[in-house]
Amino acid sequence: MDQSDLDELVISSRVRRLAGAERPDRDPSLTQIRRGYHRPKDAQLTTDEAHRLRILATAAARGPNLVFSHASAAAVWGAPLLASDLGEVHAIQPGRPRRTTAGVRVHSTALPKEQVATTASGLLVTSREWTAIHLAATLELPNSLLPLDHLVGAIVRDSGCEQAAVIDALIGQIPPRFQGRNRAEANLRLVDVRSASAGESLSRGQMVLIGVPAPDLQVRFTRDDGLGADVVDFDWPALGTFGEFDGKGKYFREELRGSRTPEEVLWEEKVREDRVRRKRPRAARWGWDVALSRRRLAAVLAAAGVRRQG
Numbered sequence: 001m002d003q004s005d006l007d008e009l010v011i012s013s014r015v016r017r018l019a020g021a022e023r024p025d026r027d028p029s030l031t032q033i034r035r036g037y038h039r040p041k042d043a044q045l046t047t048d049e050a051h052r053l054r055i056l057a058t059a060a061a062r063g064p065n066l067v068f069s070h071a072s073a074a075a076v077w078g079a080p081l082l083a084s085d086l087g088e089v090h091a092i093q094p095g096r097p098r099r100t101t102a103g104v105r106v107h108s109t110a111l112p113k114e115q116v117a118t119t120a121s122g123l124l125v126t127s128r129e130w131t132a133i134h135l136a137a138t139l140e141l142p143n144s145l146l147p148l149d150h151l152v153g154a155i156v157r158d159s160g161c162e163q164a165a166v167i168d169a170l171i172g173q174i175p176p177r178f179q180g181r182n183r184a185e186a187n188l189r190l191v192d193v194r195s196a197s198a199g200e201s202l203s204r205g206q207m208v209l210i211g212v213p214a215p216d217l218q219v220r221f222t223r224d225d226g227l228g229a230d231v232v233d234f235d236w237p238a239l240g241t242f243g244e245f246d247g248k249g250k251y252f253r254e255e256l257r258g259s260r261t262p263e264e265v266l267w268e269e270k271v272r273e274d275r276v277r278r279k280r281p282r283a284a285r286w287g288w289d290v291a292l293s294r295r296r297l298a299a300v301l302a303a304a305g306v307r308r309q310g
Helices: 003-007 013-018 047-062 070-076 128-138 145-159 163-173 181-189 198-210 262-277 294-303
Strands: 030-034 037-040 089-092 099-101 104-107 116-118 124-126 216-222 229-236 241-245 282-286
Touching: 003 047, 030 047, 037 047, 047 070, 047 089, 070 089, 070 124, 070 128, 070 145, 124 128, 128 145, 128 163, 128 181, 145 163, 145 181, 145 198, 163 181, 198 229, 198 241, 198 294, 229 262, 262 282, 282 294
Parallel strands: 089 104, 241 282
Antiparallel strands: 030 037, 099 104, 116 124, 216 229, 229 241
């Protein structure tokens, strides 16, 4: 759901009262977003969309000068985050005491004016660059790599610069006394814009914590029949192992599987895996349930010969 669609879902209690309509808290078809703002109860929202709706309601309640930051800015920029990092709306008001009220965490962090962007709907958000810096300083592995891979990837595409140069530039922008500076640099050094999905980014973060060898990403294996190449998410050539993160969308979302049935997609995946196994005999496959559990992912990798180093 895009931002304009979300805009239409926010219902102001004050506006309804002025129009002489029934109070939202007495309307069973509505549910509260925050005090003074409601939305249709039957609106089907993802966790990310629900958070962006809270951002819109917060902007309406607190005025136009609030600069949304951290996970909230990342959500506006379209970066993936785990639900556990979307519990609060984050904003910056330099010079104001740091506080959390009504589900909004206000940071007093200094922010260069040139690092504030305005969205098409008029929201003020930190730039992609400073959103990445703030998240790198505050989020821990494995959560941090989901938004960081995405944000840095967008900066790389827009700038035309190499990943290493973009990361060096981001680290160079961090003030010397910036809280969380060491964590920010460590997290940014782990970014890899080749990650093709949030699940792959989460898995890489878990792999760092598990201590397994770092894999190559998005590796292409030329097919013996000359009909293109098979691409795998993770590759450990020295171990003879490749890995695949399998989200359910590949099998059940029509926009991803096209005219194929889930059974046809599953069969094609089996045939593809058989081709790759001729070059990498061992395979590890997992989905979100495993990626979210460090212990379970470690077991899946170990069964395929990818074990903790040292």
